[in-house]
Amino acid sequence: MKQKVIEGLQASCEQRDIEWSDKVKKMGGNVCGDCGEFDPKFLESHHITPRYIAPKLAYDLKNGICICIWGHATLHKDNPVALCKILLRLCRILTKRLFNPLTPCQEALFGN
Numbered sequence: 001m002k003q004k005v006i007e008g009l010q011a012s013c014e015q016r017d018i019e020w021s022d023k024v025k026k027m028g029g030n031v032c033g034d035c036g037e038f039d040p041k042f043l044e045s046h047h048i049t050p051r052y053i054a055p056k057l058a059y060d061l062k063n064g065i066c067i068c069i070w071g072h073a074t075l076h077k078d079n080p081v082a083l084c085k086i087l088l089r090l091c092r093i094l095t096k097r098l099f100n101p102l103t104p105c106q107e108a109l110f111g112n
Helices: 002-027 069-075 080-098 104-110
Strands: 043-047 064-068
Touching: 002 043, 002 064, 043 069, 064 069, 069 080, 080 104
Parallel strands: none
Antiparallel strands: 043 064
């Protein structure tokens, strides 16, 4: 029972994150504010003030910018955990473009 409540809360937060991200990208014209990249697969939303510093701003649209995945990695280059997550997303995107179908090892790493 407790696990189902936790999973429900996680799903709710994930959906809220997706909605915030989509709105931030739309506000940014679906273009990276730094380099002009416009391929939606490479666009992300970045919190100007990190969520761990200001949790109340986590879903404030004024606290987000539309940026490409490379610019996002650059902004987080001093944060190894965030940087690894971003680079893994980039690897997933590029791997799916280069390999179709994915090898069993790629499937194991990236999932669907």
